[in-house]
Amino acid sequence: MKTKNIYDLDPERLATTDEHGNRVYLYPEDVKGVWKSRRKVFYWFLIGLYLVLPWFYINGKPALFINISQREFTVLGSTLHGVEPILFFLMLASGIFLIAFITSLLGRVWCGWACPQTVFIQAIFLKVEALIEGKARERRELDKAPWSLNKIFKRSLKWMAFFLISLHIAHTFIGYFVGPHELFYMTMHTPSDNWGVFVATMLVTSIFLLDFGWFREQFCIIACPYGRMQSVAMDENSLVVSYDMKRGEPRRGAEGIDKANEGDCINCYNCVKVCPTGIDIRRGTQLECIACTQCIDACDDIMIKLKKPKGLIRYSSENQINGKPRKLMTFRSSVYVTIAILFISSFFYFLNASTKLNLVFLRAKVPFQVIEDGRTVINHFTLKLSHQGKQRFEVDFDVADVNLKDKIKIVTPIHPTIIDSPDKKIVLFFKISPDVLIAGTRKINVKVFDHLTNEVVAIKEVVLVGPSY
Secondary structure, rough: OOOOOOOOOOOOOOOEEEEOOOEOOOOOOOOOOHHHHEEEHHHHHHHHHHHHHHOOEOOOOEEEEEEOOOEEEEEEEEEEOOHHHHHHHHHHHHHHHHHHHHHHHOOOOHHHHOOHHHHHHHHHHHHHHHHHHOOOOHHHHHHHOOOOHHHHHHHHHHHHHHHHHHHHHHHHHHHHHHHHHHHHHHHHHOHHHHHHHHHHHHHHHHHHHHHHHHHHHHHHHHHOOHHHHHHOOOOOOOOOOEHHHHHHHOOOOOOOHHHHOOOOOOOOOHHHHHHOOOHHHHHHHOOOOOOHHHHHHHHHHHHHHHOOOOEEEEEEEEHHHOOOOOOOHHHHEEEEEHHHHHHHHHHHHHHHHHHHOOEEEEEOOOOOOEEEEEOOOOOOOEEEEEOOOOOOOOEEEEOOOHHOOOOOEEEEOOOOOOEOEEEEEEEEEEEOHHHHOOOEEEEEEEEEEEEEOOOOEEEEEEEEOOOOO
């Protein structure tokens, strides 16, 4: 009776679960090849960028800085402030549709080449694990072995290394939010001096440690929404890691097939052994595939040994595998890129508009007061002034309608009002002659004049109220 290979996966369940639903731990074997070398260079470029970027200052601020307390987002010297939420919405929407567009063309290239989950696990955590516990087969045997001093030592050493690596990654991550210099000085003091940052750092460290050290492929399979989204974004023209079934089938050892009629696949399962999510790529594109190209290198290595052409598993589209031409731009990808361009264009339009001074008049709890024996009505407002960028304003306020200037006076605490921050509030009063009001109300336009540029920088409509006699 033929014994079933342990890598011959059950078609009815995930490779990471057994017949009882319990987790099956994966021990992906290491592989060498062209694609592995390319990914290794790219991974370390991304890791270096991640570690260095907070320390690289432009215009006195980190190259990438998310200051939540002051509602600022700084990238490459340009700062966006939290006074225009639509800008953040447009950034998010642009990113989603750009990812959808890239996925429609190149499949899950993000997962295999740039996702932090893949980058840190493949470039660091699996390497440390192999260094301490050995290759895939040794790690599997260690897991099955009873607890001993050797096993306790290796496991303790591995998790201590994982903790230190996670701690460093977490500190860099927190540095993006509090600033690297500030974080460095905080680490020189006791945790009680900065409890909030300390707790946040330990929480992020724990998340990284559990995810990169233990949860691993389960995040890609269970928690990551991108795997579900790919089925919507991809089509038969998307470039994915594919198995050439026409060339590979029937596999070696298939029942009832003469050796002369066998395909190029020798059923060595090397493509399954190296897969970090435990799938068999020969079953087609699957949700769990992260397009890491491990299986391509593993298969190419076998093809070279068999003196057969490489590419039995390769980057290709479904149409190309079936002998049809691949369309680079389809209706689906055109829709995605069009929507992305619309959102990006809208972002820059609103960004340009937000550099201008924006005024919001907030009426006080008491709508109006009558003073001077009924000869004057007072309207009290809190004025919010906001704008993007670093421009400084020195402004005065005036009534735009020339006929009303003598009957409406605008009173502010300081003349001119200096606006040297992206978000400022001032108290503002309107002193109104009662005959200006019509049935207790009157709409006027307020003109904002900047003394630095000698220009009118904004005009805003305001509704004044008073007694209706």
